[in-house]
Each structure stands twice: as structure tokens, then as C-alpha cells.
Amino acid sequence: MLQKRWIRKPAPEAAQVAHLTEALRVNEAIVRLLCQREIGTFELARSYFRPDLGQLHDPLLMRDMDRAVARLVQALHGGERVLVYGDYDVDGTTSVALVYSYLLRFFGPGRIEYYIPDRYKEGYGVSEAGIDHAQAEGFQLIIALDCGVKSVDKVAYANERGIDFIICDHHLPGAELPDAVAVLDPKRADCAYPFKELCGCGVGFKLLQAFTEHQGLPEDNLYELLDLVAVAIAADIVPIYGENRTLAFHGLRLLNDRARTQRPGFEALRELAGLGDTELNITSLVFGFSPRINAAGRMGDAKRAVAMLLADSADQAKEKAGIVDKTNQERRSVDTSTAKEALAMIEEDAALQAASSTVLFKPDWHKGVVGIVASRCIDKYYRPTVILTESNGKATGSARSVVGFDVHQAIEECAELLDQFGGHMYAAGLTLPLENVALFQQKFERIVAGRITPEQLIPPVDIDCTVALSDITPSFYKLLSQMEPFGPGNANPVFASENVTAAPDSARIVGNSHLKIALTQNGGRNRLEAIGFGMGDHLERIQQGEPFSVCYNVEINEYRGVKSLQLKLKDIRWESDLVPEVAGSREGV
Known part of the structure; x- marks a missing residue:
């Protein structure tokens, strides 16, 4: 296993922690985590724990949004045909499903269609083939999602053919912007939109939000599509704070309300991923949903993923999801063999x-x-x-x-x-x-x-704070879970505990190389089960009884219907093996 750097985040000011602990009346360790995330007041904490869709920014703050809405309304009232064009990854396909399904109710069948480029024939982003298709089929407007901000020549090609573009992108623009009707991208240097970290699907959502407000429509129908936005946020690994956290929070709530959700495709994916009745979170979307959706574009036609997301019946969704899942199995076989070849090239x-x-x-x-x-x-x-x-x-x-x-x-x-x-x-x-x-x-x-730098070549583990094992209780975990959704910018807290040992006869190998162990500390009676994936190499030294330190996430393990606290180990080390620690890092906060 790679040696890791333990980076302890700076402790927040004691006075601030004491004040917020009194105001919130929660565990002090939880308050320290909040303060480290720059949530130092009661008002900020309330907003953090209960993200409100009313907190979303005015979409018209985004540069060119007024022009985008005006052009979309012109197309609607002018009888024009609109092509929704997206990238072939999760962000792109969910963006297409979002915008297409919402606008379909206004434009109606025949006046709006979607297009995903072939990864191998057309490559990434806007393609001439896609524009030629639009011209041949009589589309006057293309909405590009999760791509387009660097497609200067392609947009010029479309303009020559009388086809307008609205671009919804989140990638860094080049020196020149395309000559589109509107270029929606919060990363534009001249865009004053207050939140810069939207994914492509998020920018598409802001376009729909602005359209909805312009038309004087209720926003509830739009909010019913936030499950798509949540999956895109998870898959594209964008920071989960600010507007992204609000969108992800409500999207996950929709995904987990199985009586309310209206997307059979996600229900089918849930079953294929073996998630069953498990509460979905960002991690389960990243590892359960994303690879399957991505595989459609990696191994063939990404339109299959969009078809699954748009399926309106359970049977249809199950059929489409089965195709996507089979594609993912093929992808997994190919990437496993390719990775072996690549690693062998390095080793030799x-x-x-x-x-x-x-x-x-x-x-x-x-x-x-x-x-x-x-x-x-x-x-x-x-x-x-x-x-x-x-x-x-x-x-x-x-x-x-x-x-x-x-x-x-x-x-x-x-x-x-x-x-x-x-x-x-x-x-x-x-x-x-x-x-x-x-x-x-x-x-x-x-x-x-x-x-x-030499330090950048050693994988870091950002540690939020050191706690005693006795602090890790069901009530502590309940509070911790209310900090979700976790992800970049709002990382799942990592705790460290020192001077721990293995309970007698508890350390063993499970699977091929995973360490399963019950931890005790300072001779206390309290013991906590822990799992260290790929950490089987530590077994012999642990069994010798030498105390060590661990860092970990806290999670719930369910086995045969019984739920219990479990520590998911991130690293184990002995004092004699220390890599110098780094204090004061803000990484992951």
C-alpha cells in the first residue's frame, strides 16, 4: 500500500466553538466540524442542515441568461424545432434528459428532440455531424449542454447554416467565446453569477429556472427533476457546497422518496446496483449509478442512457437499464485488462x-x-x-x-x-x-x-479532528449523518484515534486482502468494529499487540438485517513509521 500523509486541519477558535455549541446544543465535535467548514453562526448552521430551494440564486444573474430565455421563448412561439444536444457522460446525458423532458411539455413531440454525439466517430463536444443532422431535420435552435464553450468553429459552422446556439457549459472557456446567441457558463470571466461550481446539468437547470420564471409558471414541476441534477453533481465530482449542496440535498430527497419519484430508470438502476432499500447518498450515486450511465457512452451509444432516464414505465426502464448494465459489465472487463497492461508497462x-x-x-x-x-x-x-x-x-x-x-x-x-x-x-x-x-x-x-513538490507525490489524508473511540456512539452518528450530502467541498469527516489496539482474536482477513478488526482504546471496554479495504498487509503487526493510530470515516454496516456502527479505515500507522504531519491544510474543507 502507498504511504500516506496525515494532514490535520486547524482547530477552530475555542470561543467560536463554545458559542455555537451553546446555540445548537449538539456534540462539540460536530460543532468543530461545522466551524472548520466556515459555518460559525446559528443562521449558517440552520441553512446548512436544512438547505432551502428558496436560497437558489436568481438565474438572470448569469451572463446571457436574458438572451437565452428570449431565444427559447421565440422558438416556442414561432413554431421552431429545437435540438437538445449533450455530451456522452453522466453530466451530459442527465442534462439532456432534464432539459428535453421539461421542454417537451411546452414544445410537444416532433418539435423537440435530443442528440448525443458518437464518442468514437464524432469525438467530444459539438460536432459538424450533429449540426448537419440538425440542418437536415429542420432544427433552427440547438441547446448545447455540458459542452460548447470552446466550440468556436462549430458554432460558426452552424451560423452559416442558419442554426442558432444556446450553450450551457461549466468548463473553462478559451480566449475566444463562440458566436452563439447565448453562452451560459459561470466560469466566464465576465459572468457575475455568484456560484461558479455548477455542473453542466446545473447550468441547464438554471436555464429552465429562468424560463419558468419568465413564463410565470410554478416551479414545483421543475423541482421534480432534481433527481437528475443530483446524479450529475455526484458523477461530475463538483464541490458540494453552496448551490450544488442545495440542489443535491433536494435531489437525493426525491430519489429516496420512492413513493414520490417519477423516474423508473433510477429505480431500475437501484436494483441492478444492489442498493435495494438502501438510503441513497452521493457515494452510492458515484459507485452505483454513474458507472452504468457512463458505460453507455464509453462502450457504444450514450442515447441508450438517455432512453433509460426518460423511460415512463417500470418495464421499459428495466429493459433499458438491463442494456446499460450489460454494457457496464463489458466496460469493467475491458478496463480491468487494460489497467493490468498499463501497470505492467510501468513495472517493467x-x-x-x-x-x-x-x-x-x-x-x-x-x-x-x-x-x-x-x-x-x-x-x-x-x-x-x-x-x-x-x-x-x-x-x-x-x-x-x-x-x-x-x-x-x-x-x-x-x-x-x-x-x-x-x-x-x-x-x-x-x-x-x-x-x-x-x-x-x-x-x-x-x-x-x-x-x-515531494509532498504532492504522497497521497494525503485530511483529518478533521482527533476523537476517543468512546465518542463514537449512535447519537453521534445521527448528528453526523445530518451533515450529508458529503462530497468535495463538504467531505465526509475523517477522524483519528490514537493508541488503539485490536480486541483479542478480532483481527482477520476477509475477501482477498481486507482487514476486519474490533478496536479498543486505552484498555477501555468500548469496542468498535472496523474494516480496512486492501489493508490486509497490516494483520501480522496488529496481531503482535503493538498500539497504533487509525483514521477513518464513521458509517453504518448492515449485516443480515442488523445495523451497527462501523469505522471505515483510511489508514493505519505506527509511531516509528511516521511521515511528517502537515498542519493547517484547508484541503477538502
């Missing part, structure tokens, strides 16, 4: 092992899994990683990064070697001529090696 090359980055290319790797494989490589070799394959005579692939290192910026500095690129600080896509792969590998390594 001394230069790659010693490098500060990983750039791997193999022409027959499946384009749909390269991002997943990059993440798998980071799990073992923690450093910025680019995985490339061949597609349409070019090298194309995905990049993933480590905490604190901007992989998008590093790729941008290699722009003269690339045909195109785009993405975020921690994930990006790129395409380049085959003959430039070796040059890119060399330059990317020079850039990373010259900028990345």
Missing part, C-alpha cells in the same frame, strides 16, 4: 517507475476506458497520469491528477504538440498527432518534475 520500465508522471500509449486500448485506467494507475503510482490510445489516426486520451497539481495547466503548456485539449485541474482530455506522443511524454514529464 525503470525510467517510468522513477518518473514524476505517467504517460502511456498503446494503440489498441479502448478509448472509452482510458480515464478509468488513469485513475487505476494513480491508485498505485500516485502522480499525474495520461493514458493515450489511437483513434481516427490520432493519439487521444485522458489525464488525471493528484491533489494540488493542475494537470490541465501542465497539458496547456504542451499545446504546440496537441491538436486539442480541455478539462479541469484534476481531469482533462487531449488529442495529438501520433508522431508527437514521445515528445509529449518528455515535455509533460519535464513540466511535472519541475513543478510538483
Whole structure:
């Protein structure tokens, strides 16, 4: 296992903790967590624990929103046809399902359709093929979702053919914006919208919110689609604070109200993912829903995912979800074998092992899994990683990064070697001529090696606070669970407990390499069950009885209908093995 850095977050001011503890009358450890998240007053805490849809920002604060609504209303009253165009990942497909299903009730069948580009024939984003389809079918307006902000040439191509664009995107714009009717993107430098971290589906939601307000319609029908927004927020790993937290909170509430939910596709996914009656949260969406929805676009036609999301009967949804799930099984088999090949390439090359980055290319790797494989490589070799394959005579692939290192910026500095690129600080896509792969590998390594710090090459564990095992009680967990939804920007709290030992005969291996153990502390009677995935290597030393420290999340484990508290271990260490701790980090807050 990789050695990890324990980063203890700074303790909040004692006076602030005491004041808020008195105001809220809850466990002090919970209050410390709130203060670390800059929730230091009763009013902020009330808003945090009970996110209100009334807190959503006015959508007209977004640059070009007035123009977007005016053009949409013009299309509605002018009898025009509208094409809803989205990316092929979860954010894109949920965006399409959201906007299409809501506007369908106003435009009616025949005047509105949706389009998802073929990942392999058309590539990412707006394509000429998609615009040609719109022209051939008589569409006068395209609403682009989760893509388009860099499609300057494609929008110009559409303008020449008399087709207007409304772009709803959340990626960083380039130096030039497309000449669209409206470019909705909170990351525009000239956009004053107060929340910058919406996903693509979130920007689509804001367009619908503005349209709804303009038409004087009740918002309840729009809010019934927040399940789609919640899944997009989870899958796109955007920060879950501010407006995203409000949208995710109410979307999850809708998903978990099975008497109210009107989306058979998500019900079918729930069963296929083995989630049954489990309370859905961000984690279950990320690992249960997202891979299946994503697989449709990775391994074939993403329109299959949209069809599942739009299914209006349980039987139809079950059929569509079964196809998507089978595709995901194929994806899993491909990414497992590809990851093995990629890791073997590193293990067999001394230069790659010693490098500060990983750039791997193999022409027959499946384009749909390269991002997943990059993440798998980071799990073992923690450093910025680019995985490339061949597609349409070019090298194309995905990049993933480590905490604190901007992989998008590093790729941008290699722009003269690339045909195109785009993405975020921690994930990006790129395409380049085959003959430039070796040059890119060399330059990317020079850039990373010259900028990345030794600490950034050691995976961090952000620890919120140290607690005694005796503090971890059912009532403590009940309060903790009210801090959900957890995710980036509102991380599931990580606690540390020191001087713990294994209860006699409790430590054992389950599965192939997972550690199962009951922990006690300072000779106390209180014992807590814990699970450490992939931590079986620690078993022998634990059984020797030497005290150690653990950091963990607190969760509920259900076994044969019985629920109990369980610690999900993130790391184990002995004092003699310490990596120097870092205090004062705000990472993950």
C-alpha cells in the first residue's frame, strides 16, 4: 500500500466553538466540524442542515441568461424545432434528459428532440455531424449542454447554416467565446453569477429556472427533476457546497422518496446496483449509478442512457437499464485488462517507475476506458497520469491528477504538440498527432518534475479532528449523518484515534486482502468494529499487540438485517513509521 500523509486541519477558535455549541446544543465535535467548514453562526448552521430551494440564486444573474430565455421563448412561439444536444457522460446525458423532458411539455413531440454525439466517430463536444443532422431535420435552435464553450468553429459552422446556439457549459472557456446567441457558463470571466461550481446539468437547470420564471409558471414541476441534477453533481465530482449542496440535498430527497419519484430508470438502476432499500447518498450515486450511465457512452451509444432516464414505465426502464448494465459489465472487463497492461508497462520500465508522471500509449486500448485506467494507475503510482490510445489516426486520451497539481495547466503548456485539449485541474482530455506522443511524454514529464513538490507525490489524508473511540456512539452518528450530502467541498469527516489496539482474536482477513478488526482504546471496554479495504498487509503487526493510530470515516454496516456502527479505515500507522504531519491544510474543507 502507498504511504500516506496525515494532514490535520486547524482547530477552530475555542470561543467560536463554545458559542455555537451553546446555540445548537449538539456534540462539540460536530460543532468543530461545522466551524472548520466556515459555518460559525446559528443562521449558517440552520441553512446548512436544512438547505432551502428558496436560497437558489436568481438565474438572470448569469451572463446571457436574458438572451437565452428570449431565444427559447421565440422558438416556442414561432413554431421552431429545437435540438437538445449533450455530451456522452453522466453530466451530459442527465442534462439532456432534464432539459428535453421539461421542454417537451411546452414544445410537444416532433418539435423537440435530443442528440448525443458518437464518442468514437464524432469525438467530444459539438460536432459538424450533429449540426448537419440538425440542418437536415429542420432544427433552427440547438441547446448545447455540458459542452460548447470552446466550440468556436462549430458554432460558426452552424451560423452559416442558419442554426442558432444556446450553450450551457461549466468548463473553462478559451480566449475566444463562440458566436452563439447565448453562452451560459459561470466560469466566464465576465459572468457575475455568484456560484461558479455548477455542473453542466446545473447550468441547464438554471436555464429552465429562468424560463419558468419568465413564463410565470410554478416551479414545483421543475423541482421534480432534481433527481437528475443530483446524479450529475455526484458523477461530475463538483464541490458540494453552496448551490450544488442545495440542489443535491433536494435531489437525493426525491430519489429516496420512492413513493414520490417519477423516474423508473433510477429505480431500475437501484436494483441492478444492489442498493435495494438502501438510503441513497452521493457515494452510492458515484459507485452505483454513474458507472452504468457512463458505460453507455464509453462502450457504444450514450442515447441508450438517455432512453433509460426518460423511460415512463417500470418495464421499459428495466429493459433499458438491463442494456446499460450489460454494457457496464463489458466496460469493467475491458478496463480491468487494460489497467493490468498499463501497470505492467510501468513495472517493467525503470525510467517510468522513477518518473514524476505517467504517460502511456498503446494503440489498441479502448478509448472509452482510458480515464478509468488513469485513475487505476494513480491508485498505485500516485502522480499525474495520461493514458493515450489511437483513434481516427490520432493519439487521444485522458489525464488525471493528484491533489494540488493542475494537470490541465501542465497539458496547456504542451499545446504546440496537441491538436486539442480541455478539462479541469484534476481531469482533462487531449488529442495529438501520433508522431508527437514521445515528445509529449518528455515535455509533460519535464513540466511535472519541475513543478510538483515531494509532498504532492504522497497521497494525503485530511483529518478533521482527533476523537476517543468512546465518542463514537449512535447519537453521534445521527448528528453526523445530518451533515450529508458529503462530497468535495463538504467531505465526509475523517477522524483519528490514537493508541488503539485490536480486541483479542478480532483481527482477520476477509475477501482477498481486507482487514476486519474490533478496536479498543486505552484498555477501555468500548469496542468498535472496523474494516480496512486492501489493508490486509497490516494483520501480522496488529496481531503482535503493538498500539497504533487509525483514521477513518464513521458509517453504518448492515449485516443480515442488523445495523451497527462501523469505522471505515483510511489508514493505519505506527509511531516509528511516521511521515511528517502537515498542519493547517484547508484541503477538502
